[in-house]
Amino acid sequence: MPTIDTHSTPAFITLEGIDGCGKSTQARLLAAALEHAGCAVLRLREPGGTEISEKIRALLLDPANAAMSETCELLLFEAARAQLVEEVIVPALAAGQVVVCDRFYDSTTAYQAFADGLDCAMVRSANALAVGECTPRLTLVYDVSVDEALARRAARAGQDRMELKGDVFQESVAAGFRAIAKLEPERVKLIDASAGVAEVFAQTVACVRRAGFALSDADMQAALALEQTEVA
Template identity: 45%
Template sequence: MTPRPAPTPPPAALRHPSGAFVVLEGGDGAGKSTQAGRLVAALRAEGHDVVRTREPGGTPLGERVRELVLDPAHGPVDPRTEALLFAAARAAHVEQLIRPALAAGRIVVCDRFADSSAAYQGAGRGLGVARVAELNAWATAGLVPDLTVLLDVRAATGRARRLERDGGAGDRLEAEPDGFHDTTRRAFLELAEREPGRYLVLDAARSAAELAGEIAAAVRARLAVEVAP
């Protein structure tokens, strides 16, 4: 049985009054990078100061970790090492880029964050969602997004999109079988059910333009609540 997506979250006051932190999550092939680019362009066109970033990455150290942990040429990586590498890159990302940007009043749009580790390493690798979430809460000093947009995609759909995009020559995680990606999808949906006020769950099979409009509207609603008298 397919888990039911969480309802659209109502506008809520931002966790970071001096800035806003928006994260796009979802399985491989869901269109996160496309939607991050569209959202950043829309917000900048409205005059907002926006930082676009990604995980793993966002800093020189994070980009090096990305190469190490995702490139199949580096050979197999055991689950605990994988989880720790992601957490280390995330700690640097938060301290060096995300928190300073939020403190400066900027909007940060990030392609993946801690919930990806909970889904991929916690559920997909079998390390335990709660254990991996605790590790990343420590690594980020408790930083939580104001809004997490979950682009929900079936494993087979994501695989077909990756095949069309790059011929199937994906990274180590993208190359995992559909069963692995089905597990991570269920984990994402369960995380969303636990925090419906933080999540916006969207069917990623819809058109990119339609998704972009709904995502931008949700972000504007959050920002409007914060600036309202």
């Protein structure tokens, strides 16, 4: 899957992986560490982040919409993304904020192209249409086995429409993310997410540091302490 032909945005970080990989926890930790370091941080999720995008999210994830076609799904994800980029991400970056987003267009590539089997060129064009020149500087992919991810999701209440697509689908998604990381090693970093939260966060911080973000050990520990307090 060729990359989108555009320049990366210096303060834009995205986190990716299969459902249950732990990326949402890592997004919280990373945002907290960056804030402790003195950055103005905006943490977002996809699909969602605006009133319109959240309404589209509800449609996409509702298990009652099992009849939704792959093409309809693709276009809805892109519509939610386009609104988020224009309404929230671009203004935030222009204002000097660091944007940390839980999923972005690599999810569409992994889910809709690699797993659903939609034409790669079509998905690439749809992604480019939705994001324009808003490309992440750094993308972290949290790699974990489907069995481990399923065990983690078991603690949640219910499953959304995407999670209900099954283990074989999730395996294809995971393979898609690994392929993206192999194709774009400068931007996309694969992280072993099978370890505990603190160990995975240490890998996250190491990748973020190598990308040019100044995070100290104190920033990392402050984020972990805050996460433990919130969980308790």
